[in-house]
Amino acid sequence: MEELLEILEKNSKLSEEQIAVMLGKSVEEIKSAIKKLEDEGVILGYTTLIDWEKTSKEPVTALIEVRVTPQRGEGFDKVAERIYRYPQVKACYLVSGGFDLMVVIEGKSMKEVALFVAEKLAPLESVVSTSTHFVLKKYKDKGVIFEKSRPDNREVIIL
Amino acid sequence: MNIEKMISPTIRNIPPSGIRKYFDLVNEMKDVISLGIGEPDFVTPWNVREAGIYSLEKGYTHYSSNAGFIELRREIAAYLKRKYSLDYRPEDQIIVTVGASEGIDIALRALIEPGDEVIIPEPSFVAYKGCAVFARAVPVIIELREEDQFRLTPELLEPAITEKTKVLILPYPNNPTGAIMNEDDLRKIVEVLKDKDIIVISDEIYGELTYEGKHVSIASFPEMKDRTILINGFSKAFAMTGWRLGYACGHPAVIDAMKKIHQYAIMCSPTTAQHAAIEALRNSDDDVQAMVREYNGRRRIMVDGFRKAGLDCFEPLGAFYTFPSIKKTGLTSDEFCERLLMEERVLVVPGTAFGDCGAGFIRATYASSIENISEALIRIQRFVERYSNAK
Numbered sequence: 289m290e291e292l293l294e295i296l297e298k299n300s301k302l303s304e305e306q307i308a309v310m311l312g313k314s315v316e317e318i319k320s321a322i323k324k325l326e327d328e329g330v331i332l333g334y335t336t337l338i339d340w341e342k343t344s345k346e347p348v349t350a351l352i353e354v355r356v357t358p359q360r361g362e363g364f365d366k367v368a369e370r371i372y373r374y375p376q377v378k379a380c381y382l383v384s385g386g387f388d389l390m391v392v393i394e395g396k397s398m399k400e401v402a403l404f405v406a407e408k409l410a411p412l413e414s415v416v417s418t419s420t421h422f423v424l425k426k427y428k429d430k431g432v433i434f435e436k437s438r439p440d441n442r443e444v445i446i447l
Numbered sequence: 448m449n450i451e452k453m454i455s456p457t458i459r460n461i462p463p464s465g466i467r468k469y470f471d472l473v474n475e476m477k478d479v480i481s482l483g484i485g486e487p488d489f490v491t492p493w494n495v496r497e498a499g500i501y502s503l504e505k506g507y508t509h510y511s512s513n514a515g516f517i518e519l520r521r522e523i524a525a526y527l528k529r530k531y532s533l534d535y536r537p538e539d540q541i542i543v544t545v546g547a548s549e550g551i552d553i554a555l556r557a558l559i560e561p562g563d564e565v566i567i568p569e570p571s572f573v574a575y576k577g578c579a580v581f582a583r584a585v586p587v588i589i590e591l592r593e594e595d596q597f598r599l600t601p602e603l604l605e606p607a608i609t610e611k612t613k614v615l616i617l618p619y620p621n622n623p624t625g626a627i628m629n630e631d632d633l634r635k636i637v638e639v640l641k642d643k644d645i646i647v648i649s650d651e652i653y654g655e656l657t658y659e660g661k662h663v664s665i666a667s668f669p670e671m672k673d674r675t676i677l678i679n680g681f682s683k684a685f686a687m688t689g690w691r692l693g694y695a696c697g698h699p700a701v702i703d704a705m706k707k708i709h710q711y712a713i714m715c716s717p718t719t720a721q722h723a724a725i726e727a728l729r730n731s732d733d734d735v736q737a738m739v740r741e742y743n744g745r746r747r748i749m750v751d752g753f754r755k756a757g758l759d760c761f762e763p764l765g766a767f768y769t770f771p772s773i774k775k776t777g778l779t780s781d782e783f784c785e786r787l788l789m790e791e792r793v794l795v796v797p798g799t800a801f802g803d804c805g806a807g808f809i810r811a812t813y814a815s816s817i818e819n820i821s822e823a824l825i826r827i828q829r830f831v832e833r834y835s836n837a838k
């Protein structure tokens with residue numbers, strides 16, 4: 289099960305047939321294992337990692353430190369929900385340290401992101417302060433290094 | 448002066464490599480998928496590379512002791528103990544070499560007097576025979592058989608032994624067949640050897656890449672410990688081919704003899720690589736395991752692919768090679784490889800490159816991405832169908 293997940297996490301493009309061969313299982317077994325993991329919410333979706341910098345669309349990403357006052361009986365969950373429901377919010381984490389929520393926002397432009405923070409985030413009642421860090425360059429994301437794919441520079445035959 | 452005549456006849460008489468022509472062909476072609484490469488496609492794990500870089504930054508650019516840094520030899524001893532339950536003293540039973548390649552060379556040179564016989568099971572890595580000949584030994588070839596899963600059996604070994612036999616090369620996990628020898632297989636060989644004056648040179652460079660059970664070293668049989676020279680290295684398991692680092696372990700007298708050659712011919716192994724190797728042995732178990740898992744998945748895809756293409760392919764359980772039979776196509780190994788390259792742009796190596804008994808087989812490596820392997824298998828299937836129908 290763990291191995292199946294590791295394979296999918298690295299490359300969800302592999303077919304069920306390929307995975308079955310790789311793990312020495314039948315296709316039926318793999319299909320039902322995947323279905324079960326999906327039903328249980330272990331597998332939440334299949335996405336593609338894209339380097340948008342290389343396209344004409346160049347979205348802006350910002351990491352926003354948010355300090356909030358936790359609400360009685362609700363802790364941080366309620367504020368967090370009000371924030372993460374926005375589609376512009378790509379990730380939202382409760383963290384330890386000098387602030388409380390780490391919010392990752394994506395927008396079409398710096399202005400759009402700034403406006404979102406000013407109009408939607410900062411005014412929330414329990415938000416005490418925000419600090420916005422625009423991402424200037426992505427070196428690595430989700431374990432993948434953003435560089436030109438490395439050519440296979442091995443000799444063609446080695447005995 | 449006729450310069451050609453100045454070359455030692457022993458060397459002159461070694462035939463040129465049969466795969467030379469593929470280099471020339473490939474150089475003029477585009478979009479070739481090469482399954483002909485006997486080295487990992489992975490890059491050395493970063494922590495290991497970083498340790499090498501750090502040693503340079505610190506200015507560690509000098510010779511080490513001839514046998515290699517004692518710190519590295521201690522790590523090697525700990526690793527062999529941990530992995531294969533082997534006990535070697537770092538002080539006098541381990542020598543760090545320039546790859547397993549040097550280990551094979553100096554082990555043979557330390558043992559051989561001209562005319563001694565060296566038993567070499569084939570198909571196998573080309574260096575054994577070459578190094579044996581360089582040492583003026585007489586190579587005695589055992590032809591391994593597919594019906595034995597290319598394992599060495601007592602029935603094959605016994606008739607090859609003569610009064611002159613000095614060395615048996617034991618090449619498992621095997622390049623090019625991917626065959627392994629498990630504990631029971633080895634025990635039968637031990638029975639044959641235990642009261643004979645024969646030294647085993649056991650090339651276990653692919654030991655870590657074993658996909659069923661755990662690799663067992665012949666040196667772990669108490670009666671074989673002193674009669675075995677264990678050859679190993681960092682190239683395959685740690686994806687460190689270019690660093691050129693390996694090691695040999697054995698009886699102090701043998702290691703001492705090997706050290707004499709190493710000291711005069713090499714001085715010491717590259718020290719940047721030695722620093723990196725210390726890190727590799729200490730902190731790379733997870734990386735190695737991840738690579739082994741990845742190889743194993745690809746191995747199954749490749750074997751499955753060859754079988755679906757209609758070729759017989761025995762189950763290789765070690766290294767990163769498959770060795771399917773291409774007899775069904777009616778082509779020789781060489782014709783198969785050349786036509787596959789020209790018609791489908793996939794490069795594999797003829798089994799005959801590893802010994803005459805490799806005829807009728809090809810070696811294809813899965814040290815390549817799943818995407819490449821899958822595409823290559825589609826092309827191979829198309830190719831095999833074409834030739835099967837033509838027959």
Ligand SMILES: Cc1ncc(COP(=O)(O)O)c(C=O)c1O
Binds near residue numbers: 548
């Ligand atoms: C069976 C075998 N032994 C030894 C070697 C050489 O390894 P190294 O890079 O440590 O010299 C190879 C390399 O292909 C090999 O296949």
